[in-house]
Amino acid sequence: MQSLSPKAVExxxxxLEQAKLKKGEDPQIQFVLAAAIGLLRKPQVVSPDMPxxxxxxxxxxxxxxxxxxxxxxxxxxxxxxxxxxxRAVLERVWKWLSRDVIATDVQTVLEQAGNAKVxxxxxxxxxxxxxxxxxDAIAEALHNAEVSEKERRRMGIELGGERGIxxxxxxxxxxxxxxxxxxxxxxxxxHINEHRLKQxxxxxxxxxxxxxxxxxxxxxxxxxxxxxxxxxxALCSFAGRLNGDDDPKAIANSQFAPxxxxxxxxxxxxxxxxxxxxxxxxxxxxxxxALSEYHSLVRGVERDMDLSLSGKWHKQLxxxxxxxxxxxxxxxxxxxxxIRRALQVPKRDREGKLLLDQASVDEAVRTLKVVTMVRNASxxxxxxxxxxxxxxxxxxxxxxxxxxLISDLGKAKGQQLEAQLxxxxxxxxxxxxxxxxxxxxxxxxxxxSAITKTKNGASGPSPERKLVASALGKR
Numbered sequence: 001m002q003s004l005s006p007k008a009v010e011x012x013x014x015x016l017e018q019a020k021l022k023k024g025e026d027p028q029i030q031f032v033l034a035a036a037i038g039l040l041r042k043p044q045v046v047s048p049d050m051p052x053x054x055x056x057x058x059x060x061x062x063x064x065x066x067x068x069x070x071x072x073x074x075x076x077x078x079x080x081x082x083x084x085x086x087r088a089v090l091e092r093v094w095k096w097l098s099r100d101v102i103a104t105d106v107q108t109v110l111e112q113a114g115n116a117k118v119x120x121x122x123x124x125x126x127x128x129x130x131x132x133x134x135x136d137a138i139a140e141a142l143h144n145a146e147v148s149e150k151e152r153r154r155m156g157i158e159l160g161g162e163r164g165i166x167x168x169x170x171x172x173x174x175x176x177x178x179x180x181x182x183x184x185x186x187x188x189x190x191h192i193n194e195h196r197l198k199q200x201x202x203x204x205x206x207x208x209x210x211x212x213x214x215x216x217x218x219x220x221x222x223x224x225x226x227x228x229x230x231x232x233x234a235l236c237s238f239a240g241r242l243n244g245d246d247d248p249k250a251i252a253n254s255q256f257a258p259x260x261x262x263x264x265x266x267x268x269x270x271x272x273x274x275x276x277x278x279x280x281x282x283x284x285x286x287x288x289x290a291l292s293e294y295h296s297l298v299r300g301v302e303r304d305m306d307l308s309l310s311g312k313w314h315k316q317l318x319x320x321x322x323x324x325x326x327x328x329x330x331x332x333x334x335x336x337x338x339i340r341r342a343l344q345v346p347k348r349d350r351e352g353k354l355l356l357d358q359a360s361v362d363e364a365v366r367t368l369k370v371v372t373m374v375r376n377a378s379x380x381x382x383x384x385x386x387x388x389x390x391x392x393x394x395x396x397x398x399x400x401x402x403x404x405l406i407s408d409l410g411k412a413k414g415q416q417l418e419a420q421l422x423x424x425x426x427x428x429x430x431x432x433x434x435x436x437x438x439x440x441x442x443x444x445x446x447x448x449s450a451i452t453k454t455k456n457g458a459s460g461p462s463p464e465r466k467l468v469a470s471a472l473g474k475r
Contacts (some may be wrong), residue, residue: 001093044297048174054286057110057113058114060109060113060123060127061090062129063088063123064094064127066133067131067174067178068085068090068171069179070185070223070224070227070228071084071085071174071220071223071224071227072090073085073086074087075269075276076272077265077268077269077272077274078268079264079265079316080167081219081223081261081262081264081265081269082170082220082223082258083170083219083220083223083224083258083262084223084265085167085170086167086472089160089164089167089168090251092158092160092164093159093168093171095158096158096159097134097137098373100158100324101134101137101141101312102134102137102312103139106130109126109130112126117260131178132175135172135175135176135178138168138175139171139172141155142165142168142169142172145165148265152165155168155268170220172418173216173217173220173257175212177217178250179216180213181217181220184210185219185224187206188203188206189203189226189228190228191230192228192229192230193230196236197229197231197235197237198237203225204238204241207221207225207238207242208242211242211255213254218255218256218258219258219261219262221257221258222258223258223262225238226262226263226265226266228369231296232266232300232401233263233297233298233299233300233301233303233304234262234304235262236259236260236263236300236305237304238304239251239256239257239260242259243256246305247309248306248307248310248313249309252274252310252312252313260305261313264296264313264316264317266297267294267297267298267301267317268316268320269291270293270297271294271323271324274291274294275323275324275327277289277290278331278366281286284362284363285365285366285369287366287370288366288370288372290375291324291328291370291374292377293371294320294324294380295377295380297371297378298321298380299379299380302379321380322382322454323382324381325381325383326413328370328374328381329383331366331367331370331372332367332383332387332390333386335367335368335371335390335394336393336394336397338363338364338367339364339394339398339401339430340397341363342357342360342361342363342426342430343364343397343402343423343426343427344357345405345420345423346419347419348351348415348419352415354419354422358421361426361429361430363429365433368394368433368434369433371387371390371394371434372433372434374387375391381458394434395434398431398434398435402428402430402431403422405420405424405427406424406428406443406446406447406450407450408420409421409424409451410450410451410453427443428440428443428444428447431443
């Protein structure tokens with residue numbers, strides 16, 4: 001997969017997510033999907049040890065930008081964070097460099113990469129030299145833009161305005177520091193757990209030493225750590241340890257404030273990611289998973305820091321909460337209708353083919369996942385009242401309609417039985433999402449009994465109702 005372009009990897013992820021919806025939790029699909037998502041978030045260094053030709057030539061751009069892998073994000077943050085570089089800007093920067101800044105150098109490297117007689121090691125050295133040349137050329141261009149408004153406007157047009165120029169400044173900072181920055185990153189663990197950030201000293205000592213020698217690069221170091229931290233919120237405590245004082249005001253006035261800044265930027269990134277999942281991702285569980293990840297981050301931050309003592313950080317986090325709470329409220333207000341649409345018995349078209357509405361089923365799954373997740377995150381999302389009303393409506397609807405659909409199986413025949421089975425199976429699946437596997441197993445037994453018997457002679461409270469009461473009691 002490393003030979004694929006970012007767009008190809010994105011297409012692969014979309015196709016795998018759709019396949020997962022059709023085939024369920026297939027372990028092979030899950031394995032490949034996890035690898036593809038990991039490659040998209042953090043592309044690996046492209047090896048030049050492939051035969052010369054168009055294939056190797058086409059990889060030069062990715063090889064050139066390889067040192068940026070720890071700093072790239074896919075989202076456009078509302079408040080740009082130094083050290084976190086938006087992936088989309090790389091294409092603009094490459095075109096600008098190869099056309100206006102170091103065109104001859106770029107062309108030389110491309111020609112050498114396309115020559116089968118040139119070794120991979122030689123191409124690797126040429127790309128390294130090209131980065132060094134680019135770092136110097138970018139620094140000169142940025143200086144010219146500072147002293148000339150005309151040059152600044154011209155650069156902004158090519159790179160996407162002031163934000164693009166800021167992204168370019170970060171790229172130059174990483175390239176210029178490659179000699180010491182890459183060894184520093186190699187000494188960091190690929191995954192930094194919470195204990196290491198809050199109590200151990202290995203990472204702390206590395207960062208202290210690096211921050212003392214290169215104070216201008218503290219935001220870059222913080223951006224690298226947030227990508228590797230298993231619990232990003234722990235960087236708030238880490239900032240206090242570096243500063244020798246965990247008071248938010250003291251941290252805000254210190255050189256280590258970027259470690260908290262980058263956590264706030266991660267909250268903003270997760271907010272954007274959650275909204276993208278809700279509006280564009282066909283995977284019905286992606287939205288709730290993103291919300292859960294956001295909730296874990298916020299819970300960790302608020303446990304470790306009193307943000308009321310810091311106006312800037314408190315405002316940033318409050319704005320993300322407000323945005324997501326609004327989206328969740330809309331989701332919850334639509335929950336009852338979404339459940340009822342998903343539980344409809346499918347009709348047939350003129351040719352007798354069943355009209356299946358998988359989109360409504362997916363919407364109901366997404367909604368139920370959100371309802372369940374929000375119940376356990378009341379301190380993060382301000383949706384307590386609407387959440388309570390929604391849960392009551394959802395529980396009543398699932399219980400009553402599912403029981404009715406299973407009961408009607410005993411009365412249906414022929415083609416109607418097929419449609420009734422689909423509706424009942426959808427209802428059982430949705431009940432499992434909300435009430436759990438034990439309740440779903442009982443429903444499946446009732447379903448089988450209804451199919452094999454013409455009438456259900458049971459009297460008194462149904463097993464389904466008893467199990468619903470038990471499930472709600474446990475919740």
